[in-house]
Amino acid sequence: MLHLLFPPACISCGVLLGRGRDRPFARFLCGGCATAAAALPAPLRAVNGIHAVLPYQPPWSTALTRVKFGGQMALSGPLGALIASSPHLRATPSGAAWDGVVAVPLHWRRLCARGFDQALLLALAATRGRDAPPVLRRAMLRTRPTPPQSRLSADKRLSNLRRAFKARRPAALANRRILVLDDVTTTGATLASCAEAVRAAGAKEVGALALLRTLPG
Secondary structure (H helix, E strand, O other): OHHHHOOOEOOOOOOEOOOOOOOOOOOOOOHHHHHHOOOOOHHHOEEOOEEEEEEOOOOHHHHHHHHHOOOOHHHHHHHHHHHHOOHHHHEOOOOOEOOEEEEOOOOHHHHHHHOOOHHHHHHHHHOOOOOOOOEOOOOEEEOOOOOOHHHOOHHHHHHHOOOOEEEOOHHHOOOOEEEEEEEEEOOOHHHHHHHHHHHHOOOOEEEEEEEEEOOOO
16 A cells, blocks of 8 residues: 555656666666666775775765755765675674664754754664664764865865864763764765774774775776
């Protein structure tokens, strides 16, 4: 009944999806968008300890843009399902389960302007399944507004985020295995900075995962 009331649509262009689809990514994309869809090359799935699921290019980047700047928050559901396909969401490199997931927080001013935190929406959607780690809401705080990383050169991104995060609830992180999650990673500076703050709060093990990775070049 829900399928009839809310038929699935392409997360990139919005075209309704038909039945009997057996092409790659058929749950998420129409035939036209699927032809442009690519998987993330294996060497780029983990870079400097930061894992990613898909490349930052259409149709994946188009779908994320519809969420972040188009306010189409419902698309965080299928995008979260794509994150859930990553084995790194379920277990640490050593095979232990994560104790919790922390979404990279927005500064309160940007949160008020946007009306929602896209990383938190993705984290909640990605952890809906059984045996998924819980999302630790409000565990971390972005202490100051920072210019968008996309506007900065690579050498300025780390300094832009230095001491930009701290634990709001250190007890929720101490002696636990924590996965930090974000929507996009380019140089890894944002995830690395947030992970460093989680580690400083006493986390036993910290990992990092993004939905999309910007391709080099």
